Amino acid sequence: MILFFQFDIPEDIATFGGDHLLVFHCPTHNDAVVAQGASEQLPPGFWDTPPPLYTAPGAFWRIMLHRDDTSPAPDPDEYLRPRRLDLRPAAEHVTIWWPGDVLSDGQDLDSAFTDHGIGLREFKIGGVPSWIQGRESCTCPCGDNLVYVCQVPADTGFAKHHDRPEQLDTFRFGQYGLFLGNETYVLACPAHCHPAAAWPVNQN
Template sequence: MFNRVTLARSADGYGMRMSALPEQPVVHESGIPMYLVRERSGRVEQGTRDSVGGWPILPVGEPWPVCFCGERMVLFFQVDIPVDVAVFGGEHLLVFQCPVHNDAVGADDGSERLPEQFWDQPLGSDHSEGAFWRILLHRDDTDSAGDAESYLQPRLLELSPATERITVWSLGDALVDDRPADEVFAARGNGVDEFKVGGVPCWAQERENYVCPCGEKLSFVCQVPEDTGFDKHPDQPAQNFTFNSDQYGLFLGNMLYIFACPARCHPAAAWPVTQN
């Protein structure tokens, strides 16, 4: 159990020291598994599982996603989620978006309950025609698709374990009970602002929660920071509403938080939350 004192970041931003200033943030180095996602050198080949672009490794019975407008979606990235990550460890994550449609995502009425088949018919009047994205999670023993992503330059990705540092500005009486510190901080604080799998979201605005139509609360999977760009092939057109004419971005370059159904209702039962 913690003493009822305030902890603040030291000058290097990571160490811990005692402070009597209540306005200072509390920073907790958690044991929650989290992996940073980074590009690395090397060649993407058919069968590569951690990549920007490349050959998608799709679930059984799932074709390459197509937008409601008829355009084949762009494979932005795919990764194997490390086995020690909560809920979705051991699964393969793929993130697609239409090369033409590019927008933020949100519910008009602030509803937390997602509709039936929300992966095809999402919340929000701006998405009445259907989803322009598809996020897939699966454990199927499938081969890669026969053709590669054509819009983005392929890049190898690596996932490196890192410490999830959770910052909280107000704990109140949260630490006077017997709950583990990781649980308390995760429920109230923000993790690091990085491209990562696992860990705790770093919310740009208020935290958001969503419930699958099956009744399960969606669980956090992955975070992509604001204005994360993915290099396009030089002969491909610039993305609509882009922040960089040489790159494509997800959801207008907003901060992206991916949540998915822990009951695994469907390989595409995942929801993108966008903030800035």
């Protein structure tokens, strides 16, 4: 697998602030993530051996979260051209799609936006997901509900080195993509029970 992107999660992001996130993906296998037998409750050992997909013998991606002082790898990636990822704070804009009061008894406005609102469709960390096909959730094998970390917009391209082959089923010449170019929402375990306890929800 090759490293597509990584970043330090800003300290002011709830639950995961201070973590380092890395997203890996196979350069030759390109597909959406739909796991056989995976339900909202992920089975024991899921992060060590994710179940096979409909079209692959196993997971072709890996998302890692860590807080230690791991040093950078000595060699640059051979597939993707390096690009700097700059983060800046921005205001979230949330749309409520149905009229009326979405607040239930005892619910504050922030949680109502998270439960019922649609956020901006852009590359972002934190904020409110821009669910295209409706909110999705999973329960980690450890018992905690996975929490939204970040999202990658549909058809986000990553420039490849000129001597690397074109990616199969890609959406743009000269670039590699993640998960067939689907909008991707990264959910992770708030208990940090496993360094790979993160799930990419794909929607289009």
